Amino acid sequence: xxxxxxxxxxxxxxxxxDVLGLAVLFLMPAAFxxxxxxxLSDVFKGGAGRGTEFAVIATDGKFAKQLSERxxxxxxxxxxxxxxxxxxxxxxxxxxxxxxxxxxxxxxTPPGKTDSAxxxxxxADPVLPPMQLLAFKQRVLxxxxxxxxxxxxxxxxxxxxxxxxxxxxxxxxxxxxxxxxGRPSSVQQNVPAWLIFGMFFVVMPISSLFVVERRxxxxxxxxxxxxxxxxxxxxxxxxxxxxxxxxAVLMLLAGRTLVPWFGGETLVFPARWDLxxxxxxxxxFAAIGWGLLVAVCSRTLEQATVIGGVGNxxxxxxxxxxxxxxxxxxxxxxxxxxxxxxxxxxAFHAVILRGGGAADIAAPCAKLLALAAALxxxxxxxxxxxRVLTSAQ
Amino acid sequence: xxxxxxxxxSFRYPxxxxxxxxxxxxxxxxxxxxxxxGPNGAGKTTLISILAGQLRGATGRISADGETLxxxxxxxxxxxxxxxxxxxxxxxxxxxxxxRFFGAMQGLAGTRLKERIAAAxxxxxxxxxxxxxxxxxxxGLKRRLNLAIGLLGEPEILLxxxxxxxxxxxxxxxxxESIRSLAAADRTILYTSHYMEEVEAICDHVAIIDHxxxxxxxxxxxxxxxxxxxxxxxxxLTHRSLRD
Numbered sequence: 001x002x003x004x005x006x007x008x009x010x011x012x013x014x015x016x017x018d019v020l021g022l023a024v025l026f027l028m029p030a031a032f033x034x035x036x037x038x039x040l041s042d043v044f045k046g047g048a049g050r051g052t053e054f055a056v057i058a059t060d061g062k063f064a065k066q067l068s069e070r071x072x073x074x075x076x077x078x079x080x081x082x083x084x085x086x087x088x089x090x091x092x093x094x095x096x097x098x099x100x101x102x103x104x105x106x107x108x109t110p111p112g113k114t115d116s117a118x119x120x121x122x123x124a125d126p127v128l129p130p131m132q133l134l135a136f137k138q139r140v141l142x143x144x145x146x147x148x149x150x151x152x153x154x155x156x157x158x159x160x161x162x163x164x165x166x167x168x169x170x171x172x173x174x175x176x177x178x179x180x181x182g183r184p185s186s187v188q189q190n191v192p193a194w195l196i197f198g199m200f201f202v203v204m205p206i207s208s209l210f211v212v213e214r215r216x217x218x219x220x221x222x223x224x225x226x227x228x229x230x231x232x233x234x235x236x237x238x239x240x241x242x243x244x245x246x247x248a249v250l251m252l253l254a255g256r257t258l259v260p261w262f263g264g265e266t267l268v269f270p271a272r273w274d275l276x277x278x279x280x281x282x283x284x285f286a287a288i289g290w291g292l293l294v295a296v297c298s299r300t301l302e303q304a305t306v307i308g309g310v311g312n313x314x315x316x317x318x319x320x321x322x323x324x325x326x327x328x329x330x331x332x333x334x335x336x337x338x339x340x341x342x343x344x345x346x347a348f349h350a351v352i353l354r355g356g357g358a359a360d361i362a363a364p365c366a367k368l369l370a371l372a373a374a375l376x377x378x379x380x381x382x383x384x385x386x387r388v389l390t391s392a393q
Numbered sequence: 394x395x396x397x398x399x400x401x402x403s404f405r406y407p408x409x410x411x412x413x414x415x416x417x418x419x420x421x422x423x424x425x426x427x428x429x430x431g432p433n434g435a436g437k438t439t440l441i442s443i444l445a446g447q448l449r450g451a452t453g454r455i456s457a458d459g460e461t462l463x464x465x466x467x468x469x470x471x472x473x474x475x476x477x478x479x480x481x482x483x484x485x486x487x488x489x490x491x492x493r494f495f496g497a498m499q500g501l502a503g504t505r506l507k508e509r510i511a512a513a514x515x516x517x518x519x520x521x522x523x524x525x526x527x528x529x530x531x532x533g534l535k536r537r538l539n540l541a542i543g544l545l546g547e548p549e550i551l552l553x554x555x556x557x558x559x560x561x562x563x564x565x566x567x568x569x570e571s572i573r574s575l576a577a578a579d580r581t582i583l584y585t586s587h588y589m590e591e592v593e594a595i596c597d598h599v600a601i602i603d604h605x606x607x608x609x610x611x612x613x614x615x616x617x618x619x620x621x622x623x624x625x626x627x628x629x630l631t632h633r634s635l636r637d
Contacts, residue, residue, distance in 0.1 A: 217481035224445035
């Protein structure tokens with residue numbers, strides 16, 4: 001045990017003096033959390049919830065204003081100064097509805113009396129998400145239908161106010177989701193996602209120091225002192241486990257304080273801290289296991305950097321860290337199930353997002369622990385298979 | 394500690410072609426410095442790595458005091474000390490932290506650890522730089538720290554693999570003097586070097602190996618009797634062709 005403590009102390013001292021390594025482990029995920037939480041905040045609000053400006057252009061200014069007022073809401077905002085007819089300047093407004101002459105009069109004509117009202121034209125910014133465009137089209141059709149019905153009722157002698165036929169007043173629709181929310185908000189997605197990404201980056205300092213130890217003969221000296229190789233590997237587990245726990249605490253605090261300070265939403269802490277700690281621990285073991293395998297397999301710092309870095313980025317891309325899985329096509333969602341980062345994200349979401357219990361995190365945590373054990377065993381196997389510790393010839 | 398005996402020691406690297414060591418038989422007496430010479434790739438470091446337990450799979454027998462080295466090391470784990478040709482310490486740690494770490498890895502603790510650190514540092518004359526980062530030391534100081542780490546466990550068998558490479562003449566003279574004094578304490582010392590004058594200065598026995606085979610072995614005065622010096626004997630036996 002004394003030797004294990006000495007190994008842990010050595011690893012701690014080495015890491016504490018590696019400024020770049022610490023920056024990668026702590027500043028990188030914190031920066032990603034803030035930047036991505038803010039950058040993607042609209043995306044996570046859902047299709048119609050995003051702030052989108054629109055303009056209505058009609059020959060009758062009063063009618064244009066009336067339409068604008070009815071179309072506004074759920075994130076769609078009318079611009080105060082519409083662009084010239086038919087011309088969409090830059091990307092503002094993202095949507096321009098052009099009402100042809102005679103359209104208002106056609107609304108007063110009962111259906112079937114004329115072939116149809118003159119066509120409305122909607123000019124959309126090409127970068128507007130399809131769901132956004134669809135939502136606005138539905139709003140336009142709803143408003144036009146309300147105007148038609150209003151006109152028909154007026155012709156029938158039934159007095160009805162325009163507001164009564166507004167879609168907003170058609171019915172009260174309450175959406176209920178499982179747990180706190182069905183889909184994560186931006187901060188709920190990005191805090192655990194980039195925390196996991198940062199945790200797996202322990203692969204860099206673990207493998208770098210290990211390669212240096214082998215290259216400089218330190219590892220050979222330790223083996224000559226009859227230090228078991230399994231103990232050398234365990235000597236890396238303790239310090240990096242603590243590092244991962246510190247990352248978790250700091251990144252959650254970043255979601256709680258830093259993101260709202262920059263104008264984003266605040267991360268709501270889960271009620272079950274014990275489950276959060278369990279998920280963090282399981283993720284940490286998997287990340288450290290990955291680091292140990294890369295360390296043992298890499299012969300040079302370049303190899304360690306490429307294998308560790310690219311492996312992490314691929315696992316993050318596939319596992320829903322960089323792009324949320326719910327926006328992926330079905331095939332990619334299935335593929336993402338092979339990424340350990342996806343297992344970790346599932347477990348974190350079960351605790352943070354859905355307020356789940358132990359049963360909800362059991363499966364992903366079991367997978368993470370099994371992976372950690374397999375990676376540790378693989379590191380030992382690779383080492384013993386090579387049999388040769390030094391480059392001595 | 395009596396004589397360290399190597400009998401018919403052979404080793405082949407996995408996937409390698411020729412044997413790195415073939416039928417090496419040597420008797421390395423205690424209380425003397427035994428010089429192991431050979432061109433690059435001759436098998437010197439391989440032999441040291443096998444003795445230090447870093448390489449497995451060698452055939453033959455290594456024994457001392459009537460028991461195998463493996464059994465001896467199981468019984469007394471820190472019988473053997475290694476000073477490798479690389480700076481085998483942590484550059485980001487201070488000298489004191491390196492000594493404390495490697496001392497702890499040899500099972501030393503508490504007062505005993507402090508005593509051994511002080512003694513090893515004093516022997517290598519690095520007491521004044523204990524608080525400095527090892528990576529920022531001069532080449533000579535690094536070599537002395539490397540030696541101090543190898544002496545922490547007071548090993549009875551000391552393996553020195555080119556311990557004076559890249560140091561100035563003053564540091565070299567100090568290191569050679571120190572190594573000589575270590576042998577006087579009845580240690581078994583195996584010393585490899587490319588510098589013939591070093592070997593002639595501190596070694597009593599020598600062996601020259603090439604292509605994994607022992608070409609000559611014995612007391613320095615005996616093996617050089619027919620030649621004008623160790624350099625000439627070395628060149629005669631290993632030829633003048635350049636090595637990788």
